[in-house]
Amino acid sequence: MSLLDGWWDDFFFGLLTVLQVFAVALAIAVALGLLGASAKLSNSRLLRALAQVYTVVFRGAPELLVLLLFYFGMALTLTWFVQLFDPSVKFIDLPPFWAGSIAIGLIVGAYMTETFRGAFLGVDRGHIEAARALSLNPYQVFWYVRVPQMWRLALPNFGNHMLSIMKDTALISIIGLEEILFVAKMANSVVHRPFLLYVTVAMIYLAMTTVITLVVGQLEVRANRHLRGTR
Amino acid sequence: MSFDFALIATSLPKILQGLGLTLNLLVVSTLLGLLLAVGILLMRLSQHAWLVWPAKAYIYFFRGTPLLVQLFIIYYGLPQFGLLRHSFLWPLLREPYWCSVIALALNTAAYVSEILRGGVLGVDKGLIEAGKALGLTKFQRASRITTPLAVRLALPAYSNEIVSMLKSTALASTVTLMEMTGVARTIVADTFAPYEIFIAATIIYLVLVWFIQTAFTLIEGYANRHVRKG
Amino acid sequence: MTGIVDLEQVNKFYGDYHALRNVDLSVAKGEKVVVCGPSGSGKSTMIRCINRLEEHDSGRIVVDGKELTDDESKIESVRREVGMVFQAFNLFPHMTVLQNLTLAPRLVHKKPRGEAEEAAMKYLTRVRIHDQANKYPSQLSGGQQQRVAIARALCMNPEVMLFDEPTSALDPEMISEVLDVMTDLAREGMTMICVTHEMGFARSVADRIVFMDNGEIIETSTPADFFAAPKTERARTFLGQILAH
Ligand SMILES: Nc1ncnc2c1ncn2[C@@H]1O[C@H](COP(=O)(O)OP(=O)(O)O)[C@@H](O)[C@H]1O
Numbered sequence: 242m243s244l245l246d247g248w249w250d251d252f253f254f255g256l257l258t259v260l261q262v263f264a265v266a267l268a269i270a271v272a273l274g275l276l277g278a279s280a281k282l283s284n285s286r287l288l289r290a291l292a293q294v295y296t297v298v299f300r301g302a303p304e305l306l307v308l309l310l311f312y313f314g315m316a317l318t319l320t321w322f323v324q325l326f327d328p329s330v331k332f333i334d335l336p337p338f339w340a341g342s343i344a345i346g347l348i349v350g351a352y353m354t355e356t357f358r359g360a361f362l363g364v365d366r367g368h369i370e371a372a373r374a375l376s377l378n379p380y381q382v383f384w385y386v387r388v389p390q391m392w393r394l395a396l397p398n399f400g401n402h403m404l405s406i407m408k409d410t411a412l413i414s415i416i417g418l419e420e421i422l423f424v425a426k427m428a429n430s431v432v433h434r435p436f437l438l439y440v441t442v443a444m445i446y447l448a449m450t451t452v453i454t455l456v457v458g459q460l461e462v463r464a465n466r467h468l469r470g471t472r
Numbered sequence: 473m474s475f476d477f478a479l480i481a482t483s484l485p486k487i488l489q490g491l492g493l494t495l496n497l498l499v500v501s502t503l504l505g506l507l508l509a510v511g512i513l514l515m516r517l518s519q520h521a522w523l524v525w526p527a528k529a530y531i532y533f534f535r536g537t538p539l540l541v542q543l544f545i546i547y548y549g550l551p552q553f554g555l556l557r558h559s560f561l562w563p564l565l566r567e568p569y570w571c572s573v574i575a576l577a578l579n580t581a582a583y584v585s586e587i588l589r590g591g592v593l594g595v596d597k598g599l600i601e602a603g604k605a606l607g608l609t610k611f612q613r614a615s616r617i618t619t620p621l622a623v624r625l626a627l628p629a630y631s632n633e634i635v636s637m638l639k640s641t642a643l644a645s646t647v648t649l650m651e652m653t654g655v656a657r658t659i660v661a662d663t664f665a666p667y668e669i670f671i672a673a674t675i676i677y678l679v680l681v682w683f684i685q686t687a688f689t690l691i692e693g694y695a696n697r698h699v700r701k702g
Numbered sequence: 703m704t705g706i707v708d709l710e711q712v713n714k715f716y717g718d719y720h721a722l723r724n725v726d727l728s729v730a731k732g733e734k735v736v737v738c739g740p741s742g743s744g745k746s747t748m749i750r751c752i753n754r755l756e757e758h759d760s761g762r763i764v765v766d767g768k769e770l771t772d773d774e775s776k777i778e779s780v781r782r783e784v785g786m787v788f789q790a791f792n793l794f795p796h797m798t799v800l801q802n803l804t805l806a807p808r809l810v811h812k813k814p815r816g817e818a819e820e821a822a823m824k825y826l827t828r829v830r831i832h833d834q835a836n837k838y839p840s841q842l843s844g845g846q847q848q849r850v851a852i853a854r855a856l857c858m859n860p861e862v863m864l865f866d867e868p869t870s871a872l873d874p875e876m877i878s879e880v881l882d883v884m885t886d887l888a889r890e891g892m893t894m895i896c897v898t899h900e901m902g903f904a905r906s907v908a909d910r911i912v913f914m915d916n917g918e919i920i921e922t923s924t925p926a927d928f929f930a931a932p933k934t935e936r937a938r939t940f941l942g943q944i945l946a947h
């Protein structure tokens with residue numbers, strides 16, 4: 242691996258960038274997923290329709306297209322906006338970090354919406370009725386009975402969505418964010434070992450997705466420990 | 473800033489010039505991927521560790537790494553090896569089209585084999601026992617009971633995988649292919665109207681997704697006609 | 703009518719389907735009423751209206767002086783006085799037996815944990831299952847789960863207990879352990895409304911038997927009269943089917 246000497250620190254910083262995008266996109270996706278699921282379950286037809294459009298569009302459009310739309314589109318919008326105040330400004334770039342994190346967050350948020358909605362509906366109605374019969378108020382029913390069971394039902398998909406976010410971060414190299422795939426491209430222009438470099442990138446991603454898989458697996462064991470029945 | 477609806481309309485036909493290649497990539501890589509997936513599934517379900525482990529490793533690698541990186545390894549990485557450049561594979565690996573097809577097929581095979589395995593494991597054990605009790609051979613049980621039921625169980629997840637493949641074909645634009653996203657990107661470079669052009673492209677993709685989902689709804693309805701209630 | 707539970711001319715529709723027709727029922731404090739009737743006759747619907755798991759469309763339902771309307775605080779106060787046991791147990795799967803029992807006392811009655819657990823253990827002892835307190839529901843047999851469910855309802859010190867076919871989901875050998883607990887409860891003077899087809903239990907415990915068919919109460923009698931001489935043809939047919947099994 243001495244061929245890559247001198248590039249390891251670049252890979253390291255690239256990885257930090259990947260992790261930052263992951264964290265920001267995950268936060269956005271969870272927030273949008275909760276909002277989207279609430280909207281889909283609400284009594285308002287308008288909210289339900291909006292959430293439906295959101296999930297259809299962001300689950301149907303290619304990730305790359307959404308990313309490009311955000312990167313170039315937001316730059317245009319920002320420029321237009323800033324020029325309202327200062328016409329001398331020529332062009333404003335939206336940092337690829339934010340364009341990428343927001344785009345991935347929006348995409349995966351659409352999937353989270355469906356996951357959270359399904360988990361909400363997946364909780365056995367009988368358990369909700371039992372809690373109401375015990376005179377728990379709606380808020381207590383939600384937090385003590387529904388949420389813990391939703392968590393268990395949502396976890397497997399939630400884990401898959403985290404893997405999607407992690408893998409989608411590779412797309413951001415296309416709009417110029419200096420994450421690990423971008424580092425590999427740069428390094429290749431110097432050392433000309435594309436196979437070695439891209440396989441290195443793949444291995445770094447594999448390590449990240451393995452960690453996510455293991456963590457989610459542990460969480461699932463915890464969430465399901467009450468199901469280890471002896472029946 | 474102005475939003476030009478007319479531009480959406482005029483760019484639609486241009487983007488549609490990439491439709492053929494998008495569909496071509498989708499169909500060819502989906503079919504190759506399915507063949508490969510069945511092979512991996514059989515290895516994964518076999519009793520021999522030396523078949524099971526390679527299958528597991530394959531699935532682990534292709535599901536654990538980004539498709540874009542896989543594509544780059546194949547398109548940019550493999551030509552690094554002189555051996556390959558002189559082999560019969562070279563005419564394929566030189567072509568961005570075949571590199572994209574190979575990457576897409578290898579990638580989807582990992583997912584599809586797991587989807588099919590889920591279907592196989594989901595088949596009620598009681599039905600297989602009933603088959604045994606009736607004296608069906610192992611092969612008869614596999615072909616008459618397990619396979620048809622597993623395919624039915626796997627259909628919904630498989631339709632999602634096809635949609636996901638459609639979206640993945642957009643990555644071929646990163647290795648110079650002019651499928652729909654590639655065409656859209658060139659138009660944006662000319663007009664610098666990202667909203668209109670990319671939204672136009674998105675609309676076409678959404679229509680295709682709708683077609684795929686409708687087709688699978690019909691197929692599922694047909695496959696499950698035995699459970700439809702009177 | 704001045705029972706602890708009063709239903710007056712209650713009607714209930716599911717869309718066009720008339721599920722309860724002019725139901726009148728008054729249950730006095732300490733009384734044990736067994737409700738029976740063919741499947742789909744509206745038994746569950748009726749008792750679920752009493753703690754407003756279902757809303758009635760017309761008529762009045764009054765529980766311990768409180769009429770059930772849309773008023774949420776009244777609904778909650780009625781539910782505090784009315785315990786319910788379901789056919790499917792409905793224990794919270796993610797909580798241990800003890801947590802199932804202490805949840806509502808702690809949240810609703812704001813009991814401190816120690817006190818709630820002490821009470822819970824007392825009820826678990828009464829339903830003869832105190833050694834399972836730290837298990838999860840899925841680790842118990844059906845009969846044990848149902849006894850936990852009864853204890854969970856009792857932990858709220860209800861005035862009235864509703865049972866909706868508490869033994870129909872159980873294997874035959876587990877039915878009696880649940881019925882024994884219910885019989886104990888009856889002896890202690892609890893007001894009980896039980897939907898059940900366990901006619902032995904009805905005969906020995908019930909003060910009154912209510913027979914429903916097609917959303918209506920068509921017969922109310924003492925167990926002795928009901929079994930010896932049902933007044934209606936439909937009750938006779940029903941008894942014939944039940945007792946034949
Ligand atoms: N949520 C519901 N929606 C529509 N119909 C219902 C619903 N619940 C019960 N019913 C109908 O009301 C009738 C009475 O049901 P139920 O009270 O459960 O009967 P029982 O408990 O006596 O078997 C049945 O015909 C049933 O199909």
Ligand SMILES: [Mg+2]
Pocket residue numbers: 745746747866867
């Ligand atoms: Mg019932």
